[in-house]
Amino acid sequence: xxxxxxxxxxxxxxxxxxxxxxxxxxxxxxxxxxxxxxxxxxxxxxxxxxxxxxxxxxxxxxxxxxxxxxxxxxxxxxxxxxxxxxxxxxxxxxxxxxxxxxxxxxxxxxxxxxxxxxxxxxxxxxxxxxxxxxxxxxxxxxxxxxxxxxxxxxxxxxxxxxxxxxxxxxxxxxxxxxxxxxxxxxxxxxxxxxxxxxxxxxxxxxxxxxxxxxxxxxxxxxxxxxxxxxxxxxxxxxxxxxxxxxxxxxxxxxxxxxxxxxxxxxxxxxxxxxxxxxxxxxxxxxxxxxxxxxxxxxxxxxxxxxxxxxxxxxxxxxxxxxxxxxxxxxxxxxxxxxxx
Amino acid sequence: xxxxxxxxxxxxxxxxxxxxxxxxxxxxxxxxxxxxxxxxxxxxxxxxxxxxxxxxxxxxxxxxxxxxxxxxxxxxxxxxxxxxxxxxxxxxxxxxxxxxxxxxxxxxxxxxxxxxxxxxxxxxxxxxxxxxxxxxxxxxxxxxxxxxxxxxxxxxxxxxxxxxxxxxxxxxxxxxxxxxxxxxxxxxxxxxxxxxxxxxxxxxxxxxxxxxxxxxxxxxxxxxxxxxxxxxxxxxxxxxxxxxxxxxxxxxxxxxxxxxxxxxxxxxxxxxxxxxxxxxxxxxxxxxxxxxxxxxxxxxxxxxxxxxxxxxxxxxx
Numbered sequence: 214x215x216x217x218x219x220x221x222x223x224x225x226x227x228x229x230x231x232x233x234x235x236x237x238x239x240x241x242x243x244x245x246x247x248x249x250x251x252x253x254x255x256x257x258x259x260x261x262x263x264x265x266x267x268x269x270x271x272x273x274x275x276x277x278x279x280x281x282x283x284x285x286x287x288x289x290x291x292x293x294x295x296x297x298x299x300x301x302x303x304x305x306x307x308x309x310x311x312x313x314x315x316x317x318x319x320x321x322x323x324x325x326x327x328x329x330x331x332x333x334x335x336x337x338x339x340x341x342x343x344x345x346x347x348x349x350x351x352x353x354x355x356x357x358x359x360x361x362x363x364x365x366x367x368x369x370x371x372x373x374x375x376x377x378x379x380x381x382x383x384x385x386x387x388x389x390x391x392x393x394x395x396x397x398x399x400x401x402x403x404x405x406x407x408x409x410x411x412x413x414x415x416x417x418x419x420x421x422x423x424x425x426x427x428x429x430x431x432x433x434x435x436x437x438x439x440x441x442x443x444x445x446x447x448x449x450x451x452x453x454x455x456x457x458x459x460x461x462x463x464x465x466x467x468x469x470x471x472x473x474x475x476x477x478x479x480x481x482x483x484x485x486x487x488x489x490x491x492x493x494x495x496x497x498x499x500x501x502x503x504x505x506x507x508x509x510x511x512x513x514x515x516x517x518x519x520x521x522x523x524x525x526x527x528x529x530x531x532x533x534x535x536x537x538x539x540x541x542x543x544x545x546x547x548x549x550x551x552x553x
Numbered sequence: 554x555x556x557x558x559x560x561x562x563x564x565x566x567x568x569x570x571x572x573x574x575x576x577x578x579x580x581x582x583x584x585x586x587x588x589x590x591x592x593x594x595x596x597x598x599x600x601x602x603x604x605x606x607x608x609x610x611x612x613x614x615x616x617x618x619x620x621x622x623x624x625x626x627x628x629x630x631x632x633x634x635x636x637x638x639x640x641x642x643x644x645x646x647x648x649x650x651x652x653x654x655x656x657x658x659x660x661x662x663x664x665x666x667x668x669x670x671x672x673x674x675x676x677x678x679x680x681x682x683x684x685x686x687x688x689x690x691x692x693x694x695x696x697x698x699x700x701x702x703x704x705x706x707x708x709x710x711x712x713x714x715x716x717x718x719x720x721x722x723x724x725x726x727x728x729x730x731x732x733x734x735x736x737x738x739x740x741x742x743x744x745x746x747x748x749x750x751x752x753x754x755x756x757x758x759x760x761x762x763x764x765x766x767x768x769x770x771x772x773x774x775x776x777x778x779x780x781x782x783x784x785x786x787x788x789x790x791x792x793x794x795x796x797x798x799x800x801x802x803x804x805x806x807x808x809x810x811x812x813x814x815x816x817x818x819x820x821x822x823x824x825x826x827x828x829x830x831x832x833x834x835x836x837x838x839x840x841x842x843x844x845x846x847x848x849x850x851x852x853x854x855x856x857x858x859x860x861x862x863x864x865x866x867x868x869x870x
Contacts, residue, residue, distance in 0.1 A: 268736035269707075378824040408594040409763055413807045413820035435736060438766075438809040442818060465811055479741040480811045481766035485789035487812070489748070489770055492741055497706060 218292075219429035220257040220280070220397050225250055225289035227272075227279050249275040250286075251453035257397070262423060262430035264444030264461070266437055266476070268498060272453040273433045277399045280431065281313050282306060294396045311341045314390040318402040320382035324374040330358070330385050331370035334392050341393060353392055361388045361418060380411035384418065391422055399431045404439065416443050437480050441465060446535075449473045452498075452510040455529060459536040469538045472511050509541070517542055554625060555582040556757055557606065557644075557725060562619035564601050564610055571829045575601040575614070577781040580855070583725065583757055590760045590768035590789065592804070593778035594825055599761050600649070602778075603727050606759075607644055608636050624724070642672050645723035649730040651710040655702040661688070661713045662698035665720050672721045687716040692746060708739030712746065719750065727759045732767055744770055765808045769793060774861070777801045780826050780836040783855065787862040797864045799841045835867065843868055 228246040249272040257263045265273045279286045282298060291298040293313050301309055317323040324333060334354045344350040358366035361384045374382055383403060390398055400419065404412040420443060423430050434440050440447055441461055448458040449472065457470040468474045475494035496514045509515070512522040521541050529539045559581040566573040576598040583589050593599045604610050606621055608628060620627050623643060628636065640646075648654040656664055665687050666680035675683070685695035691712040693705075702710055711731060718726060728747070732740040748771060751758055760772055768775055768789060775792050777785045777800065785798040796802045803821040810816070823840040826832055832839050838848040845867060853865045 268738065380824060408825070409765070410594060410803060410807055410821040411824060413818045414822075416818075417820070437737070438811050441811060441815060442809055462815070475738060477811055479737040481737075481741070481744070481764070481770045482810055482812050483766040483769050483793065483805065483808045484810070484812075485769040485772075485793050487769070489741070489745060492738065494738060497708070497739075498736075 217258050218256050219259045219261070219294060220431070221290075221292040222256070222280065223254050223290040223292075225253045225276065225279060225291065226287045227275050227284060228287045248272075248453045250279060253289075253453075253455055255448060255455065255458070257429045257431060259396075259429055260423060260427045261445050262420075262432055262443055264432045264434060264440040264447040265450055266434055266440050266447055267450035268435060268476075270452075270498060271450040273450050274401055276450075277315070277401050277431060277433045280397075280399055281310070281315055283315070308341075311393045312395050313397040313399070314393060314395040316383075316386050316390055316398060316400040316403045319406055320379055320386055321374075321406075324382060324385060326374055328373070329370065330363070330372055330374070330377075330388075333374075333385060334358075334370075334389055337389050337392050343393070357388045357392045360391060360422070361385075362414075363388065378411070379407045380415060383407060383415050387415070387418055387422065391426070394426060395428060397429045397431070399433065401433045402435070403432075405434065405436065412439065413442075419443060437465075437477060449476065454510055454539065455537075456511065456540070457536075457538045458529070463533075463536055467536075469532060469536070469543050470511075470540050471515050471517055509539075556585050556587075556624065557581070557583040558620070558622040559602075559606075560620045560622070562602065562605060562621060563617045564598070564605055564614060565617050566614045568613055568829070573828045574781050574831060575828055576605070577828075577831075578619070579778075579781075579783045581776060581783065583759060585757055586755055587774060588751060588758045588760065588772045590762065590772035590775045591778060592762060592765060592768055592775060594763055596825055596828070597778045598781040598828075599778050600729055603646070603729065603759060603761055606725075606727065607640055607646055638672070641668055641718075642721045642723060644725045644727065645718040645721070646727040646729065647711075647714045647718045647731050649733065651707070651714040654714060655710060657702055660699050660701055661705070661716075664713070665717050668717055668720045683720065684716075687720050688713075690719070690750070691716045692742075706739075708735050708743060711735065711743055715743075715746065715750070719754065719756070722754070723756070725757050725759070727761070729761045730763070731760070733762070733764070740767075747771060765793075765804060766810070777804070780831055781828055782836060782865065783863075784837065784866070785862075785864045786855075787858075787860075787864075791860065791862060797858070797862070797869050798837075798866050799843050799868070800837045803840075835865075 227250040228248050231245040231247060253276060267273045278284045280291055296309060331354050335350055338344050338350050338353060344353060354370060355366045358369055363369040363384055404415050422428055432443055444461050447461050447464045448455045451472050457473045468477055475492050478490060478492055493516050494514050508524060509522040509527050512518040527539045527541045529537045531537050532543050562576055562579050564576040566575055591599045605616055610616055616629055621629055662681060662684045665684035669680040669683050685698050688695050688698055693709060693712055732743055760768060762768060772789050775789050776783050779800050785801045796805050806819045809818055821840055826836060834850045835848040835853050838844040847867050853867045855863045855865045857863055
């Protein structure tokens with residue numbers, strides 16, 4: 214593990230067994246797998262935010278959960294803050310969890326409705342035994358609530374989640390994580406259920422705690438437009454694989470993989486003078502990918518596919534410093550000369 | 554005369570805690586061949602307002618005042634039977650969340666022909682043929698007419714919804730958050746489809762969404778709703794280029810784009826008010842950084858600024 218790295222993931226795989234039912238069990242058909250995450254490797258530096266962007270079903274959420282071992286990875290290594298997370302036993306994992314936390318998508322469903330805000334935070338503190346006395350806990354709760362902008366802290370601490378707006382609830386979600394002073398936070402679509410006018414506030418909060426406490430962020434989203442504002446680097450996922458990764462502005466100014474290009478062109482632009490263009494993509498995302506695949510996952514939908522694409526799986530190759538693309542035709546001009 | 558004229562429409566929900574003024578005195582005109590975008594945050598009353606155009610408001614909600622004039626006829630006093638005939642043929646709607654709006658135990662062909670049989674005197678076979686044509690129209694092969702909703706993806710279910718809504722050639726189509734929850738590529742395919750349909754069928758559409766960029770790609774005109782009121786109206790191009798109301802400005806300023814220079818985003822402080830007890834004066838005043846004394850006491854009226862622009866703000870003279 215290199216210095217300055219908060220998270221390193223090597224060849225992470227998560228396969229789900231396809232349930233066959235009774236008929237399948239009796240027949241001798243071989244077990245099928247859905248490759249939700251298939252051989253993904255990356256690293257995140259201290260204080261860096263890496264965005265995973267993809268459509269539903271691309272495996273981004275499964276990957277985020279696998280990093281924290283909320284689902285058990287099928288294979289691969291995960292190093293968080295120098296510790297091999299995949300080799301920890303249950304007890305060790307629990308103490309390690311303090312350093313790696315998650316912010317969930319649904320701020321309504323992820324808070325216990327029968328606990329007040331301060332009880333929710335207190336629970337995190339007691340589980341990880343961060344304070345010796347109740348007075349100490351109270352100070353931590355108050356400081357954290359102020360840190361996430363829920364002021365006056367005494368008043369918000371007394372409230373139940375139902376009395377909070379969506380934006381405030383998500384701030385509680387951030388506070389619950391922040392009180393543990395984690396090194397790594399996986400944020401899974403933290404603003405997609407919030408109203409447009411309050412989204413930016415929560416994004417700014419995430420950026421602020423990242424900078425203030427040196428937290429590394431894995432930001433999972435389907436929304437390329439907001440990812441631009443929070444991520445230092447972006448990885449585009451398609452059917453369990455990273456197809457392209459680059460510094461954020463490079464992804465938007467010089468996307469190379471045909472899927473990335475289609476994805477960026479598809480994002481609606483808040484400007485009525487911009488006309489919709491034809492998308493350079495065909496067909497639909499396949500309903501499920503089982504293990505019958507040994508080709509570029511994108512080739513059935515790709516307008517540039519060649520013979521090779523149907524036979525081999527393209528590796529992730531560096532095309533310019535920091536910019537990796539998994540496409541056999543990445544270096545050819547006819548893909549890149551059309552401006553997005 | 555406009556196709557649909559809404560005058561002083563008020564819809565309240567009568568709850569134990571008091572009357573929630575979900576839609577409070579709004580005026581709206583939709584012309585033939587117009588695409589209107591109704592934009593606002595959750596709870597601003599946009600869905601409640603269009604539900605009233607189909608008389609779908611159910612207790613504890615009630616239309617407490619105003620007129621909804623469709624093709625010269627006020628629909629509020631119509632009988633249930635007259636209303637039933639108007640739905641589907643006069644005004645049709647694509648509901649939010651196609652996943653739940655389709656019947657899971659009926660084939661899509663039956664669901665489409667059901668609407669046709671309800672409104673037109675055709676035989677079952679003729680209606681079935683029409684259902685196939687409708688599927689082709691929305692870009693699904695007619696061979697899938699016997700499929701059940703679970704055999705379709707989210708985007709295709711939404712297409713089926715469009716096929717049902719347009720089956721009886723309605724004269725006005727309402728789409729409530731048609732692309733919310735769909736992936737961007739599927740979303741784009743659906744937006745292209747609605748744009749094509751609208752040109753082919755010369756169909757006026759009301760688009761309800763919280764997504765500014767969806768409106769920018771589809772609508773001629775935009776009405777911005779906040780806390781049960783329309784605060785600004787105008788053509789999409791002029792409103793996006795030069796928003797007048799501080800709320801519209803805030804909304805556009807907080808909206809990110811993937812194209813061009815990365816602009817600085819600003820959030821609007823606070824959260825939308827509870828409509829049981831909305832703020833006095835301008836409902837946006839507690840969140841408005843330009844608010845003056847008059848904004849907290851007197852409610853601003855919608856003023857006509859010429860060139861189709863209307864705005865309700867004391868700052869605008």
